[in-house]
Amino acid sequence: MADAKVVKIRKIAAAKTMRKLMADHFYELDQAAKEGQPKVAWCTSVGPAELLRAMGFVVYFPENHGAMLGASRIATEAIPAANAIGYSPDACSYMTSDIGAFLQNRTPLSDAYDGITAIPRPDVLVYNTNQCRDVQDWFSWYGDHWKKPVIGISCYRGVGDVTEVHVNGIAGQIEALVDPLEAVSGTKLDIDRLRETVRLSRQCSDLWKEVLETAATRPAPLTFFDSTIHMAPAVVLRGTQLAIDYYNELLAELKTRIADRVAAVESERTRLYWEGMPVWGRLRDLATQFLELQTCVVASTYANSWIFTDLDPADPFRSMARAYTKLFIVRTDPVKERYLSDMIDFFGVDGIVFHDAKTCPNNTNCHHGMPQRIADRLDVPWITISGDLNDLRCYSDEQARTQIEAFAEQLATP
Numbered sequence: 001m002a003d004a005k006v007v008k009i010r011k012i013a014a015a016k017t018m019r020k021l022m023a024d025h026f027y028e029l030d031q032a033a034k035e036g037q038p039k040v041a042w043c044t045s046v047g048p049a050e051l052l053r054a055m056g057f058v059v060y061f062p063e064n065h066g067a068m069l070g071a072s073r074i075a076t077e078a079i080p081a082a083n084a085i086g087y088s089p090d091a092c093s094y095m096t097s098d099i100g101a102f103l104q105n106r107t108p109l110s111d112a113y114d115g116i117t118a119i120p121r122p123d124v125l126v127y128n129t130n131q132c133r134d135v136q137d138w139f140s141w142y143g144d145h146w147k148k149p150v151i152g153i154s155c156y157r158g159v160g161d162v163t164e165v166h167v168n169g170i171a172g173q174i175e176a177l178v179d180p181l182e183a184v185s186g187t188k189l190d191i192d193r194l195r196e197t198v199r200l201s202r203q204c205s206d207l208w209k210e211v212l213e214t215a216a217t218r219p220a221p222l223t224f225f226d227s228t229i230h231m232a233p234a235v236v237l238r239g240t241q242l243a244i245d246y247y248n249e250l251l252a253e254l255k256t257r258i259a260d261r262v263a264a265v266e267s268e269r270t271r272l273y274w275e276g277m278p279v280w281g282r283l284r285d286l287a288t289q290f291l292e293l294q295t296c297v298v299a300s301t302y303a304n305s306w307i308f309t310d311l312d313p314a315d316p317f318r319s320m321a322r323a324y325t326k327l328f329i330v331r332t333d334p335v336k337e338r339y340l341s342d343m344i345d346f347f348g349v350d351g352i353v354f355h356d357a358k359t360c361p362n363n364t365n366c367h368h369g370m371p372q373r374i375a376d377r378l379d380v381p382w383i384t385i386s387g388d389l390n391d392l393r394c395y396s397d398e399q400a401r402t403q404i405e406a407f408a409e410q411l412a413t414p
């Protein structure tokens with residue numbers, strides 16, 4: 001194996017700005033929820049955030065909170081409380097940890113931010129099932145609890161080519177949200193404000209894409225583990241100038257790293273692709289192990305999921321429909337495999353780690369022969385790590401560590 005030496009994760013300076021942005025985001029939500037104005041909309045991570053923002057809602061993303069529950073490791077203690085009221089241990093652990101933590105009166109927000117004691121109570125909950133059905137079930141539980149409207153978009157699944165039929169169908173569903181949202185917000189949709197929000201969202205997406213693509217450089221200036229942290233503004237603040245300013249700052253820092261040949265992983269010798277959900281409670285451990293192995297996880301489907309190159313302010317509803325239907329998770333295996341082939345080529349990937357997340361079959365792509373097909377076609381080795389996004393009872397540190405070490409050594413051996 002590689003020489004054992006003490007390694008430290010190289011910090012990204014822009015993280016300080018991001019922490020402030022996230023704090024402001026949560027304080028704004030907390031204040032709105034306490035004062036009743038502006039109205040609070042809950043939104044799924046790839047839901048119609050642009051529409052909600054344009055209609056004056058402050059927008060809260062429960063999946064972001066789910067990731068915080070995972071990273072803080074509150075999740076594993078909270079999940080049994082949701083199991084006890086009938087939510088299966090096999091159901092999405094974002095959902096079960098979020099509901100469980102609520103039942104236990106816990107949130108990582110109160111540890112991170114003075115004065116915040118609870119998640120922001122919604123005025124309306126808006127989902128898009130493009131990811132999975134779990135988000136609808138999740139929002140429905142809170143909608144029932146608080147007696148608030150739960151509305152959303154039921155997406156096509158297993159989409160090959162995205163056609164006008166798909167776009168028209170989803171665009172119609174997004175437009176149909178306007179009336180019920182106006183009833184909650186008390187204001188009329190201003191189409192110019194929607195166009196402007198879509199423009200800002202597209203700009204955020206383009207910058208996030210540029211940030212991620214810096215990792216095509218050798219050595220890569222950032223890792224998948226960095227991107228799981230720095231994607232937060234692309235998720236929760238897309239459609240705002242704040243996110244754009246942030247990614248301009250981050251991009252400038254990464255370009256300086258490239259110019260100075262500053263590597264995220266010192267003496268990078270192997271480059272991997274991460275397919276599937278992060279293991280939120282083990283991000284630091286995994287990042288450190290890959291550092292020790294001089295192996296950089298340069299790219300992932302997960303972080304790329306907030307790139308929406310189809311957003312177009314000239315055609316806001318239809319372009320949102322197209323962007324949110326082109327999402328990787330919505331597509332057929334042949335489309336996904338073409339996408340992964342392009343990523344492997346673009347980032348110069350030596351091997352793929354498939355994360356088999358126990359409670360998220362939707363973001364798990366190693367169950368139906370995909371790794372073998374990609375390996376046959378591109379001669380790219382792979383491993384499957386069994387685990388979960390939030391439920392650490394499904395993850396064996398020992399087993400994952402051994403598998404990763406053997407894989408990295410195999411790839412580094414000429």
Ligand code: SF4
Pocket residue numbers: 063092093094095131132133134135277359360361362363389
């Ligand atoms: S895609 Fe997976 S992790 Fe995300 S909400 Fe759905 S089941 Fe949960």
